[in-house]
Amino acid sequence: MFDAESFVSQKIDELRSQIDGKAIIACSGGVDSTVATAMVSRAIGDRLLTVYVNNGFMRKGETEAVSDILAKLGVNYRVIDASDEFFDAMKGVIEPERKRKIIGEQFIRVFERVARDYGARYLVQGTIAPDWIESGDGVRDTIKSHHNVGGLPEDMDLKLVEPLRDLYKDEVRQVARCLKIEVAERQPFPGPALAVRIIGEVNRSSVAIVREACAIVEEELEKAAAAGKMELPWQYFAVLLPCQSVGVHGDVRAYGRTIAVRAVESVDGMTAAYSRIPHEVLERISVRITNTMKKDVNRVVYDITNKPPGTIEWE
Ligand code: XMP
Numbered sequence: 001m002f003d004a005e006s007f008v009s010q011k012i013d014e015l016r017s018q019i020d021g022k023a024i025i026a027c028s029g030g031v032d033s034t035v036a037t038a039m040v041s042r043a044i045g046d047r048l049l050t051v052y053v054n055n056g057f058m059r060k061g062e063t064e065a066v067s068d069i070l071a072k073l074g075v076n077y078r079v080i081d082a083s084d085e086f087f088d089a090m091k092g093v094i095e096p097e098r099k100r101k102i103i104g105e106q107f108i109r110v111f112e113r114v115a116r117d118y119g120a121r122y123l124v125q126g127t128i129a130p131d132w133i134e135s136g137d138g139v140r141d142t143i144k145s146h147h148n149v150g151g152l153p154e155d156m157d158l159k160l161v162e163p164l165r166d167l168y169k170d171e172v173r174q175v176a177r178c179l180k181i182e183v184a185e186r187q188p189f190p191g192p193a194l195a196v197r198i199i200g201e202v203n204r205s206s207v208a209i210v211r212e213a214c215a216i217v218e219e220e221l222e223k224a225a226a227a228g229k230m231e232l233p234w235q236y237f238a239v240l241l242p243c244q245s246v247g248v249h250g251d252v253r254a255y256g257r258t259i260a261v262r263a264v265e266s267v268d269g270m271t272a273a274y275s276r277i278p279h280e281v282l283e284r285i286s287v288r289i290t291n292t293m294k295k296d297v298n299r300v301v302y303d304i305t306n307k308p309p310g311t312i313e314w315e
Contacts, residue, residue, distance in 0.1 A: 004171070007167075011043075012042050015043035018161060019044050022047045022049070022118060023120050024049045024115050024118060025050050025124040026111060026126070026148070029052065029183065030189050031186055032126035032127070033126030035179065036125070036126035037126075041074075050070055051077070053080050053107060054083055055086040055106070056207065063079065082110050087204060091201075104145065104151010104153075104192075112157065124163070125148045126162075128169065129165065132165070133270075147191035169266075170268050194210050194214065199240065199315065210259075213238035213240065213293065214237050214238045216292070217263075221263065230281060235269075235272075235312060236262065237262055239314045240259060241259070254294070256296055259289055259299070259300050260300075260302070261302050262303045272306060272312050
């Protein structure tokens, strides 16, 4: 049985002897990186600088929410807006693995700049077991290169520290509860962010569409769960598909994009079952998306694929 309390005290001791000098930590505000931030901060105090990178692919209001979380944690942090360089790097890129590798490399380039400026030799990441398992290691097949593993460039000049490397999501949540971190129950959000929820090119307009659709899906499911109509799924979001289809608004022909709604139940993200969302809630999501986003979207579908054979994210 996993014992969160002894994991925390053992890891903090280990981190103290492992990190001599300054370190930076990449924190997205998700459960994994926030837990890692809290632990390393307890271990080395103000020799740690927490870095949140806004890559331009974040959800609605996320940058403000994460700044809030970091301020409440009481850590020394910096918010870096690198959206221009991320969007430039994504021009014309369609293939999911290329997207992931480019994003991983862009992150590292930003971290290297900040580390040089701060005088740090260590980069801490909140990598957990499924990240490296799915990224492949020469023995296992690469399912997808998680941004913080398979996307790391070979010439990186920072020493990597990964205190949560052997944990699964449910264990990280236990650690979060033990540390009384408020993001413990937040749904997972992938490091490459909305970029892997756009099938096709990632640009400012495709991100704006999926960002709005994700916000609607989150809001409607959270409202339905709060009203007791359903349990909140383990993870839930929108995906922008590349195909267009014919529709009709009033008596005018539409030729718009399609949004797929994805919601799953899982324990650790390694396997998942699609959520049995009540039809009235799905309809509400569909009506709201097609009404408020009618310029761009005229069709909404629901993904009923388990993992395996699907994965949770579409890319
Ligand atoms: P998949 O799509 O592989 O996702 O079934 C399993 C869980 O991992 C999240 N995910 C990621 N998390 N970096 C992360 O930090 C990544 O590159 C990444 N890719 C997927 C996904 O959201 C799900 O919770």
